[in-house]
Amino acid sequence: MLHYRLEGPEHLPLLVFSNALGTDLRLWDPLLPHLAGRYRFLRYDLRGQGLSDCPPAPYAIDDHIGDLAGLLDALGLRKVNLCGLSVGGLVAQGLAARRPDLVSRLILCGPAGKIGPAGPWEAHIRSVREGGMASIADAALAFWFAPGFRARHAAELALWRHMLARTPLEGYVGTCAALRDADLSRELTRLTQPSLCIAGEQDQTTPPDLVRRTAALIPHGRFEVIANAGHLPCVEQPAALARLISGFIGEQEMPLNRFEQGMEVRRSVLGDAHVDRAGASQTDFDAPFQSFITEGAWGSVWNRPGLSKRDRSLLTIALLAALGHKEELALHLRASRNTGASLEEVQETLLHLAVYAGVPASNAAFRIAKDVFDAPAEQDGR
Incomplete structure (x- = not known):
């Protein structure tokens, strides 16, 4: 032992x-x-x-x-x-x-x-x-x-x-x-x-x-x-x-290639299944946008050392809920399973949201969160 x-x-x-x-x-x-x-x-x-x-x-x-x-x-x-x-x-x-x-x-x-x-x-x-x-x-x-x-x-x-x-x-x-x-x-x-x-x-x-x-x-x-x-x-x-x-x-x-580094971070947060689906549905029309978010959001901002993935995950959940982006909110609530954010920390984030972004935004976010966390992880493709 x-x-x-x-x-x-x-x-x-x-x-x-x-x-x-x-x-x-x-x-x-x-x-x-x-x-x-x-x-x-x-x-x-x-x-x-x-x-x-x-x-x-x-x-x-x-x-x-x-x-x-x-x-x-x-x-x-x-x-x-x-x-x-x-x-x-x-x-x-x-x-x-x-x-x-x-x-x-x-x-x-x-x-x-x-x-x-x-x-x-x-x-x-x-x-x-x-x-x-x-x-x-x-x-x-x-x-x-x-x-x-x-x-x-x-x-x-x-x-x-x-x-x-x-x-x-x-x-x-x-x-x-x-x-x-x-x-x-x-x-x-x-x-x-x-x-x-x-x-x-x-x-x-x-x-x-x-x-x-x-x-x-x-x-x-x-x-x-x-x-x-x-x-x-x-x-x-x-x-x-x-x-x-x-x-x-x-x-x-340090990333040798910003796109590859961004893709690694994106997969670690959102999961392979989601990223693979996004890649499979990509066309010439949205390819520049996919490259932009992979390099700019995931390879640059999400990869900075100042905040942990857990911190960025909770901030993203709060912002998406405040702005009413329901589909993206559900995605990042599911991603919290990968970032180390606990259910209790998500709960506190959405409660805090009610104070600074309003009760309706918080109420809607709690409904989406209950649907996400009541579903088994396998349903998310992970």
């Missing part, structure tokens, strides 16, 4: 995080405030870490990849933005290569196809089994954080030390065994997703040159360095990491 936390409104794009060795989902706490309001978050504890189940060691990297695939499948999530750090980066790489249906974009912090040779991992496993987790905590912190961070944040450093020291020993050495045996270098060359590879400038575990070489193996790989950061930039430089993540995702979402 994996311990996970899914946070944020459903209409926001999803960011999934996979942790480093010896940490739990709290690793991302410093980063999330810099991304809040723009993304929904899924964090989880790797097997053997945090509050997840801790089966006997050793583990394989395939175990961790299968765990994350199972979690996303169980939650019905597809085409996510996946961010992995260190061993979490290996998990992310493996999942993206083997289940491309689950991953849209990759953000890899301190990535490599293989992290260190087998010998040092074997020695590390013996040391931990002999001395316990606390015996390696101080040395691990020296690898995790840049010297400047350790000097300035002694109290915070103690909290991260406690997290590591309280990691279940069996889970820790189990994942060390997975790192000892894992080599995903070949799989890096088969990745199809746009991938951002980020190095901490002072990272001793996966230094910038290694991360640069890793990015070069990925067909759509991009390399960035975060200054004054070690192995955990989400803790040391969360604002800088957030800027890179937001810029990368936003850049990938």
